[in-house]
Structure formats: C-alpha cells, structure tokens
C-alpha cells in the first residue's frame with residue numbers, strides 16, 4: 476500500500492491495524508483530518524552527520540545573546556535533566572516534578588539574560604537548527620489540502636516560529652501552542668507568557684486551548700507525530716475522535732525504549748531523520764480527493 480512502511484527504520488506492533496486506520500482516514504478524506512505534531516526532535520532533526528541538532532532552547536543557549544556563565548548553567552541543567560527525560564526506568568509521575576524544575580530553572584536563566592526580541596531572527600539564522608529531511612513536502616502538502624497543522628511544543632514559541640518562517644513553510648494552516656516570550660517596552664525578555672508547557676503536561680495544554688479544537692470540530696481524524704511519550708496526549712482536546720494514527724520518532728536510547736514506544740505509538744521510526752513516512756502516508760490519504 477505504502478512502500479515507505481517497509482523501510483528498515485519502521486517498526487509496527489500491529490501492521491494490520493495501521494493499515495486499517497490509514498484506509499479509514501483515506502476514505503474519510505482530507506476535510507476530516509488534522510495533524511498534531513511536536514516540534515523539537517520531531518519536526519527538527521535529532522542529529523546530522525553524527526552531530527546532535529539543537530532544540531529551541533539549545534538555539535538560545537548556543538547564541539551570543541547569552542553570557543558564558545548562563546550557557547554553562549543551561550548546559551549543566553541539560554546534563555542533569557535530559558538523562559532523566561529519556562530514562563525508561565522512571566515513571567512519568569516520578570519525572571514530572573523534575574521536568575517542571577528543569578523548565579522553570581532554564582526559563583529563569585533566560586529571563587535574567589534579558590534576551591532581545593529584535594535579535595531572534597539573526598540568532599536562528601546563525602544556528603544549526605534543521606528541520607527533518609522532506610519537511611517542505613510535509614508542510615506544503617498539508618497547506619495544499621487545507622489540513623490544519625497544530626504544532627504543540629514545550630520549546631520556545633518565538634524561536635520555533637522563526638525556524639519555520641526562515642524555512643519558508645510557516646503557512647496559514649499552521650497553528651502553534653508553545654511557551655511564548657513576553658518582552659518589555661524596550662523589547663527585552665521579562666517573562667514567559669501563560670501557563671508553562673513542559674513535556675508532560677501537553678494534555679492540560681490541549682484542554683486549555685479547547686477553543687482551537689472547537690474550531691476544528693468536524694475534523695475527527697488525527698495524524699499525531701511525536702518523539703516523547705509525553706507527546707501522546709497532544710490530541711486529548713480533539714472533539715469526538717474517530718481515528719488517530721500515532722507516529723513516534725525513537726531517536727535516542729533506542730534499545731531500552733523500543734518496547735515502550737511500540738506499545739504507545741502505532742508506527743515507530745527508529746533513528747530516521749526524514750519526514751518520508753509521514754509524507755507517504757499523507758500522499759496516500761489525500762490522493763484522488
């Protein structure tokens with residue numbers, strides 16, 4: 476049906492079920508679909524030529540907007556908390572307060588740096604930010620078929636927007652829920668707006684933004700893309716869901732985490748730096764409509 480699903484990076488616990496969902500969604504057509512995706516390490520690459528690619532936070536951390544002292548502190552936080560984020564031996568309950576701690580400390584450090592709004596464009600341009608291979612086909616295809624794309628990110632909204640704007644794919648069908656910066660009258664960062672989004676409260680975020688899902692009430696079929704088990708709740712605000720196909724990128728700690736990813740995601744993409752599988756599925760679902 477879709478040759479890309481036979482690639483060596485693709486794992487499925489129940490390929491028959493995947494096939495059924497894809498067929499049901501194709502049958503219902505693009506006007507019933509919405510795509511909900513995580514950003515960091517899902518729409519962006521995990522690694523390129525053996526080197527790790529930056530998250531939104533890393534883009535700021537590696538920039539000249541930040542003092543060396545602050546960079547060192549953010550790096551320490553990353554070294555402390557990232558291993559916890561990906562530790563499959565700890566429960567979500569155990570990790571949750573630690574993730575809140577990470578985000579809170581990181582945001583406090585960023586605020587202390589009084590980051591300037593007018594320099595964000597340059598910082599992103601000079602960064603190593605990289606969307607996954609095939610990103611243009613992904614964004615353009617959704618735009619062409621008027622399928623809404625919700626990007627639901629625990630990263631930094633202002634940085635994320637700039638990455639997709641500079642890539643030329645910030646189309647009108649793209650809507651973003653993320654942590655947005657609040658700038659003072661001089662254009663310097665003074666706080667983050669609204670409720671903090673971290674990797675384990677996307678469900679609450681979805682429910683808080685129920686107005687968005689209300690607008691898309693007729694779209695009962697969801698393609699969900701994520702790289703963390705916390706991303707699975709991003710679609711919890713969707714009204715009367717009919718079908719959901721969940722695609723999960725398994726980037727790191729592959730052997731330890733594979734089983735849990737296979738249990739949670741319909742399709743697991745192991746160390747796959749492309750959007751090819753999602754693109755092929757979307758092409759199939761939207762063809763002859």
Ligand code: TMP
Pocket residue numbers: 513514515516517530531532533549552553577578581627628629630673674
């Ligand atoms: P996501 O939900 O868009 O994937 O964003 C969350 C990622 O951001 C998560 O993988 C951890 C990462 N992160 C950093 O790299 N540095 C930080 O300081 C923080 C708070 C998060």
Ligand code: MG
Pocket residue numbers: 513514515516517701702703
């Ligand atoms: Mg992510």
